[in-house]
Amino acid sequence: xxxxxQRRRVxxxxxxxxxxxxxxxxxxxxxxxxxxxxxxxxxNYHSESFASENGHRIAFDPRDLQDGDERSKQPRLTLxxxxxxxxxxxxxxxxxxxxxxxxxxxxxxxxxxxxxxxRISMQxxxxxxxxxxxDRLIEVIDERLTGEVLLDEALKLMKGSExxxxxxxxxxxxxxxxxxxxxxxxxxxxxxxxxxGLVDKGILRTExxxxxxxxxxxxxxxxxxxxxxxxxRAINILTSKTVVLNASSLVPEDVxxxxxxxxxxxxxAYAANVLENSLSNLSHDARDRAFGRVDELLGDYxxxxxxxxxxxxxxxxxxxxxxxxxxxxxxxxxxxxIEVVAAALSVFTRLDSIL
Numbered sequence: 136x137x138x139x140x141q142r143r144r145v146x147x148x149x150x151x152x153x154x155x156x157x158x159x160x161x162x163x164x165x166x167x168x169x170x171x172x173x174x175x176x177x178x179n180y181h182s183e184s185f186a187s188e189n190g191h192r193i194a195f196d197p198r199d200l201q202d203g204d205e206r207s208k209q210p211r212l213t214l215x216x217x218x219x220x221x222x223x224x225x226x227x228x229x230x231x232x233x234x235x236x237x238x239x240x241x242x243x244x245x246x247x248x249x250x251x252x253x254r255i256s257m258q259x260x261x262x263x264x265x266x267x268x269x270d271r272l273i274e275v276i277d278e279r280l281t282g283e284v285l286l287d288e289a290l291k292l293m294k295g296s297e298x299x300x301x302x303x304x305x306x307x308x309x310x311x312x313x314x315x316x317x318x319x320x321x322x323x324x325x326x327x328x329x330x331x332g333l334v335d336k337g338i339l340r341t342e343x344x345x346x347x348x349x350x351x352x353x354x355x356x357x358x359x360x361x362x363x364x365x366x367x368r369a370i371n372i373l374t375s376k377t378v379v380l381n382a383s384s385l386v387p388e389d390v391x392x393x394x395x396x397x398x399x400x401x402x403x404a405y406a407a408n409v410l411e412n413s414l415s416n417l418s419h420d421a422r423d424r425a426f427g428r429v430d431e432l433l434g435d436y437x438x439x440x441x442x443x444x445x446x447x448x449x450x451x452x453x454x455x456x457x458x459x460x461x462x463x464x465x466x467x468x469x470x471x472x473i474e475v476v477a478a479a480l481s482v483f484t485r486l487d488s489i490l
Contacts, residue, residue: 206282209252210396211336211385213283214244217365217400219329220338222409225362228342228353230326230409236486240407241325242308245289246273246301246479247399251392253277254290256471257478258298268439268478269302276472285328292320301478330354338362361385366413369404372397372432373425374417378455391466392473394458395436399476402433406483428452437480439473 212220222230222237230237249255257263258272275294280287289308299307306312307320331354333339338361339354356362364385372378372394380397382388390396404410410429414422428451435443435456443456463473 208387208389208391210387210390212333212338212361212365213286214248214251214396214400214403215241215285215325215329216333216336216338218244218403218407218409219326220333220356220362221365221369221404221413222407223330223339223354223356225356225359228339228344228355229351234408237407237409238325239305239309239311239486240403240483241329242305242322243406243479243482244403245285245308245322246305247403247476248283248286249281249290249293250472250475250479251396251399252281252286253469253472254279254281254286255293255475256469257474259471266300267481268437268474269481270300271474271478272298272300273304273475273478274298284332285322285325288322296320301475302482305479305482327352365400368397369401369410369413370417370425372401372452372455373414373428374421374451376450376453378452378458392459392462394455395462395473395476398432398436398455398459399480401429402436402480402483405429405433406486424451433480433484437477437484439477441477 218237218241219230222234224230246255254275254277255273256276258274260272263271273293275290278290278294280290289304292308293304304320307317308322310318310321312318312320330339331341334341334354338356338358340357342353342355343350344353345351361384364383368380368386371380378394380386380393386393386396401410404413405426410426411422414425417425428449432443435441441456441459443459445457445460463470466473
């Protein structure tokens, strides 16, 4: 436990208090306690009283409360987890063996998620506009950990490295490099680690499955409601005349950029070749229109500023551009972060499945 967290015993007979190490058990029979290490500067923490039978007061770090408040405004699942979940076979618990794009798309989702969470942004340099969007340099603007292992690992890599572009980071985290000096930037076993994270969140479960010559851990869907909600969001944004994204157990009401996040999720699923799994219940014609719509979204939101105009095109999502415009207007100080989102989507347009 951090040395900054300490427990204080407060006596009822006077106002003096003795500091003891967190986790130790106070002895009510002792009249005095040997002094411990010097207390931290009171300005660095607050004290909060909790009702208990021994009347203790607890010192806590206010940063813990700030981090908890931030987590409460984030979706329950990351973009990587949503895309992986869309690709998993519900009962078998594994991805298609012929899917070559999902690993690369998941690394792109890591960049997207870090941008949405305000950890990275484009480097503030007017000269960057001379470069293609995906080749503009990004930088870490907030070093705080997110609590998501993969995101924090990528954040540490970016913080400790020279500034590189969105495309370069996605390539390096995917292992797509001939530079042996940068092979250590590759994030390994991303799919398996994401699946285990979903097991911890109660969405998946772990089973063993025999594949002729070997046994493999599989992760069938345990909480079908979570996956169904992701499917509904994808279908809503690709087929509805008016897109309405209601708050749910997965996405709280005050999540920043709720509409843009959903667009990014759908585009990432398309790039990862797993979107069709969510559209399987649609008719053939409706599915074709949905794929046409995601093509439009990817084209509109893979450039900066976004190309989509209020009113939309055709009869699908006529309010979507306005909703996203309202989100941007409410977060004008985060334009450099959203530019990273556009850059990551522009990288997706170069994948073979889309070309």
